[in-house]
């Protein structure tokens with residue numbers, strides 16, 4: 001469905017150029033659900049705009065839905081749906097009329113366009129809103145209308161740029177329900193960007209991570225987490241000298257320096273279940289007792305941290321364009337170990 005080789009895109013700016021995408025290779029087979037992750041400015045939207053033929057690449061090639069994005073952009077566009085970050089519907093027409101107009105733009109007759117509008121209204125649970133104007137819809141309803149607009153011409157491949165951003169948790173869950181239903185009922189291939197790591201982890205079967213315009217990881221979330229991050233052990237100590245000793249023992253045990261924050265030591269191990277008792281025993285024989293301990297499974301943020309030394313969450317929390325107070329990426333809760 002998607003085969004890209006060495007795709008690059010740079011933008012001329014005053015006094016130089018921005019290399020937004022620096023040579024990406026992507027292969028996506030039919031029916032896959034791929035989450036494309038990366039911090040702000042990593043090159044996600046630029047990649048999506050190239051793959052959807054909206055932006056010509058500076059170099060490299062790609063075939064999408066069987067057609068070359070540069071040589072045959074019209075054929076690509078006829079076979080894909082693209083739901084960008086901005087709303088696709090205008091303000092003046094009613095919801096159903098917007099969908100009929102979209103169908104007409106894709107060459108459907110008036111009768112076909114009306115029938116198709118009714119189908120997508122039902123598919124996205126929008127029937128009750130058919131006579132409303134888009135401007136009167138809630139954020140979640142509007143996002144569903146955007147998806148409906150992208151589906152009018154029955155594309156086999158759908159690109160979604162941040163489909164759930166800015167929505168409250170309930171609307172986000174609802175959007176995901178519809179996305180997953182699309183795939184289950186129609187086998188639609190889905191390629192989407194998101195900065196909600198938990199969503200990518202639980203919903204997508206494949207995760208591609210991009211950073212500074214380059215793909216740095218590609219696999220299932222489970223694979224990436226076990227290969228790149230490992231489990232985490234967190235222990236709390238009572239004194240500064242205990243903390244220093246616990247950090248030294250952790251480094252001896254794992255071969256790498258642990259993270260020390262105040263009196264809390266965090267270390268990475270392949271299997272925390274086996275390593276925690278061993279670590280606690282080692283502490284005790286050194287006369288150091290942990291006051292609390294906890295193990296946790298790795299997250300996609302841990303994968304990003306292992307690859308780049310930076311937290312994806314932190315780069316997202318500083319995103320000046322995201323004003324979503326419900327954004328789970330902004331939940332920077334620290335781990336509180338349970339007493340031992």
Ligand SMILES: Nc1ncnc2c1ncn2[C@@H]1O[C@H](COP(=O)(O)OP(=O)(O)OP(=O)(O)O)[C@@H](O)[C@H]1O
Pocket residue numbers: 011012013018019020038039040041042043044045046047
């Ligand atoms: N038209 C443009 N002119 C100049 N620079 C651009 C243009 N479009 C994008 N860029 C730059 O290219 C880089 C990649 O931008 P892009 O929008 O692809 O990132 P992104 O990963 O989608 O980010 P976000 O998560 O914030 O949407 C950024 O440095 C951005 O400022």
